[in-house]
Amino acid sequence: MSNENLQQLLNTPAAFLAEPEKDGNVAVFTRIRLARNISTFPFPCAAHPEQLTEICELVTAAAGNCEKMNKDGCLSFDIAEMTPADREILKERFLAGKEILSGPENCRLLTGKDSSCSILINDEDHLRIQILAPGFQLDQAWVDTDALDNALSAHLDYAFDDQLGFLTSSPANTGTGLKASVLLHLPGLVMTGKLGPTIQGVNKLNLAFRGLYGEPNENPGNLFLISNQVTLGDSETGIIGKLSQVVRQLILHENAARQLVIQKDQAALLDHVGRSYGILRHGFKLSVKEALNCLSGLRLGVDMKLFSHVDMNCVNEMFLTVQPVHLQKYAEKNLSAAERDVFRAEYCREKLKK
Amino acid sequence: MSNENLQQLLNTPAAFLAEPEKDGNVAVFTRIRLARNISTFPFPCAAHPEQLTEICELVTAAAGNCEKMNKDGCLSFDIAEMTPADREILKERFLAGKEILSGPENCRLLTGKDSSCSILINDEDHLRIQILAPGFQLDQAWVDTDALDNALSAHLDYAFDDQLGFLTSSPANTGTGLKASVLLHLPGLVMTGKLGPTIQGVNKLNLAFRGLYGEPNENPGNLFLISNQVTLGDSETGIIGKLSQVVRQLILHENAARQLVIQKDQAALLDHVGRSYGILRHGFKLSVKEALNCLSGLRLGVDMKLFSHVDMNCVNEMFLTVQPVHLQKYAEKNLSAAERDVFRAEYCREKLKK
Numbered sequence: 001m002s003n004e005n006l007q008q009l010l011n012t013p014a015a016f017l018a019e020p021e022k023d024g025n026v027a028v029f030t031r032i033r034l035a036r037n038i039s040t041f042p043f044p045c046a047a048h049p050e051q052l053t054e055i056c057e058l059v060t061a062a063a064g065n066c067e068k069m070n071k072d073g074c075l076s077f078d079i080a081e082m083t084p085a086d087r088e089i090l091k092e093r094f095l096a097g098k099e100i101l102s103g104p105e106n107c108r109l110l111t112g113k114d115s116s117c118s119i120l121i122n123d124e125d126h127l128r129i130q131i132l133a134p135g136f137q138l139d140q141a142w143v144d145t146d147a148l149d150n151a152l153s154a155h156l157d158y159a160f161d162d163q164l165g166f167l168t169s170s171p172a173n174t175g176t177g178l179k180a181s182v183l184l185h186l187p188g189l190v191m192t193g194k195l196g197p198t199i200q201g202v203n204k205l206n207l208a209f210r211g212l213y214g215e216p217n218e219n220p221g222n223l224f225l226i227s228n229q230v231t232l233g234d235s236e237t238g239i240i241g242k243l244s245q246v247v248r249q250l251i252l253h254e255n256a257a258r259q260l261v262i263q264k265d266q267a268a269l270l271d272h273v274g275r276s277y278g279i280l281r282h283g284f285k286l287s288v289k290e291a292l293n294c295l296s297g298l299r300l301g302v303d304m305k306l307f308s309h310v311d312m313n314c315v316n317e318m319f320l321t322v323q324p325v326h327l328q329k330y331a332e333k334n335l336s337a338a339e340r341d342v343f344r345a346e347y348c349r350e351k352l353k354k
Numbered sequence: 355m356s357n358e359n360l361q362q363l364l365n366t367p368a369a370f371l372a373e374p375e376k377d378g379n380v381a382v383f384t385r386i387r388l389a390r391n392i393s394t395f396p397f398p399c400a401a402h403p404e405q406l407t408e409i410c411e412l413v414t415a416a417a418g419n420c421e422k423m424n425k426d427g428c429l430s431f432d433i434a435e436m437t438p439a440d441r442e443i444l445k446e447r448f449l450a451g452k453e454i455l456s457g458p459e460n461c462r463l464l465t466g467k468d469s470s471c472s473i474l475i476n477d478e479d480h481l482r483i484q485i486l487a488p489g490f491q492l493d494q495a496w497v498d499t500d501a502l503d504n505a506l507s508a509h510l511d512y513a514f515d516d517q518l519g520f521l522t523s524s525p526a527n528t529g530t531g532l533k534a535s536v537l538l539h540l541p542g543l544v545m546t547g548k549l550g551p552t553i554q555g556v557n558k559l560n561l562a563f564r565g566l567y568g569e570p571n572e573n574p575g576n577l578f579l580i581s582n583q584v585t586l587g588d589s590e591t592g593i594i595g596k597l598s599q600v601v602r603q604l605i606l607h608e609n610a611a612r613q614l615v616i617q618k619d620q621a622a623l624l625d626h627v628g629r630s631y632g633i634l635r636h637g638f639k640l641s642v643k644e645a646l647n648c649l650s651g652l653r654l655g656v657d658m659k660l661f662s663h664v665d666m667n668c669v670n671e672m673f674l675t676v677q678p679v680h681l682q683k684y685a686e687k688n689l690s691a692a693e694r695d696v697f698r699a700e701y702c703r704e705k706l707k708k
Contacts, residue, residue: 267638267639267695267696267699268638268639270638271637271638271639271699273638274636274637274638274699275632275633275636275637277632277636278629278631278632278633278635278636278637279629279632281632281636282628282629282631282632282635283625283628283629283632284621284622284624284625284627284628285621285622285625341621342621345621345625345628
């Protein structure tokens with residue numbers, strides 16, 4: 001059952017990885033997540049199994065009444081029943097955090113087929129409501145999140161304190177329960193050595209900024225997630241407004257850095273892009289790190305209109321699908337690390353053959 | 355005049371770089387060269403300018419009577435009148451040695467348009483008769499050289515001594531005046547680290563063996579020229595027979611080495627080939643060294659039937675045409691080294707676009 005749903009999820013293009021209609025391609029996607037709890041139950045960490053089961057059913061029923069969750073078919077995943085690898089796939093697809101990897105009982109993910117809206121039940125909080133949207137769309141994503149939240153609250157009695165706001169399992173989320181993030185592709189800042197100063201600047205603004213993949217200071221793929229850190233003492237629109245302002249600045253900086261690179265040595269930039277494509281299109285062995293770096297180069301090339309036959313959606317999706325667990329799933333059998341590198345290269349060649 | 359002829363030479367496919375019909379692709383081409391002098395004149399180094407002029411006219415007239423030299427039109431190059439760069443092109447195309455670079459007076463190259471037969475007049479000797487043939491064709495090339503030599507000797511009185519044989523300017527060529535060479539592509543022996551022992555073995559047999567490009571021990575392109583060193587004390591067919599035997603052995607060793615590489619790690623070999631093609635097909639900056647190494651990888655791939663749309667003739671020709679002087683000629687203007695790398699990459703992309 002979970003397995004069938006997972007196949008449907010893998011076979012449906014993720015809407016948040018599509019090419020955005022505006023604001024260019026520096027921002028890959030926007031994510032907004034709300035932490036909510038039901039007032040009549042203890043937080044998940046303190047609840048009895050029967051209570052958790054009841055919460056699961058209550059939220060599932062409430063979600064069943066939300067048009068947004070059901071417009072293209074809602075998929076349900078009972079996390080405890082899934083294999084560790086399948087759980088990892090949900091994590092790699094940004095539908096849940098690392099907490100689900102241990103397979104907590106009575107934890108359930110409900111998600112629209114295209115992943116654009118989802119609810120994670122009985123993870124750290126009773127509900128984690130999430131909206132994923134392509135590109136830089138914090139304002140629209142907030143409107144959508146708020147609408148989904150309101151629709152659910154018509155059926156659920158949220159734990160709310162007049163002084164503190166929404167109550168959450170971890171004090172770090174109390175207040176708005178809001179975590180807004182934008183995934184940015186910043187090859188220009190990396191190439192010009194301006195990433196370090198940028199990170200320092202962002203950190204001073206009480207925002208979190210981290211590389212999506214690899215070890216710190218390694219950042220294969222040049223993808224960076226920027227999020228608010230403070231959930232208390234400001235309104236939702238206040239938090240989102242401040243984050244928007246910084247993201248807009250970062251996009252400007254990235255585009256300026258790209259222009260700088262082009263002016264300094266256009267051929268070197270084109271060479272970087274061309275080789276990235278050449279290796280993905282013709283290689284036969286590809287580590288995840290090299291694949292991510294080549295995808296970053298290719299993404300830059302698609303953005304620069306060098307590869308008219310490669311679409312951004314495909315490149316964005318490949319960032320996900322070259323990951324070890326996704327690949328393992330596509331291969332439909334266990335692969336050693338060396339076999340996976342060969343299969344990854346084959347997968348990339350086929351994807352780019354069109 | 356020379357310039358027009360040079361354009362014709364550059365525009366005519368070099369017959370010796372075509373894919374050979376048999377014996378596979380380890381051997382790129384076979385070259386046989388005969389040193390001859392006319393008995394009634396001193397060697398070029400000792401002759402007066404008027405004598406050199408006379409020799410030039412005599413040999414040109416004799417060549418005019420040889421069917422082989424004229425079947426597709428004979429091109430004539432008066433070396434002293436050429437620019438240093440244009441002389442370098444003749445050298446890069448294997449039609450003359452480095453001696454012509456200084457632009458000696460009264461030195462003339464006569465060559466069939468497709469470069470398969472040529473006569474260099476008043477270089478070290480009065481005549482250097484040369485046959486170039488695709489692949490491993492020492493026997494046939496010798497038959498052709500001998501026929502051309504006989505045709506010329508009907509009109510020219512060669513300097514010949516009953517004891518020593520043909521007399522030449524340098525004692526190193528006296529006797530047969532024969533230098534037979536085969537250009538071999540040996541990526542398998544290089545990859546398996548067996549090239550060193552192979553060279554040592556060949557040197558013991560009184561044969562010369564050297565990398566065609568780059569510094570010793572560097573050998574970008576993995577191309578090696580093997581030639582006889584001794585011209586005296588053996589017949590022409592004896593010299594060619596011994597060289598043939600060794601070349602045949604080297605081809606066997608190379609093919610065995612390739613099998614070894616495939617068996618050990620097929621994906622690594624395919625990856626090497628695929629990346630070589632990817633960089634040539636999609637790069638925007640390419641040094642001559644990297645271009646030669648990528649061409650070596652591509653040549654191996656074409657030989658392994660991985661690139662059905664790339665023909666061997668094209669790859670063989672690119673080994674020549676990525677050289678600095680050829681590129682400069684194609685660009686039709688002076689390029690800095692950095693500009694040349696960009697132009698080289700553009701040239702390779704276009705060539706492989708088909």
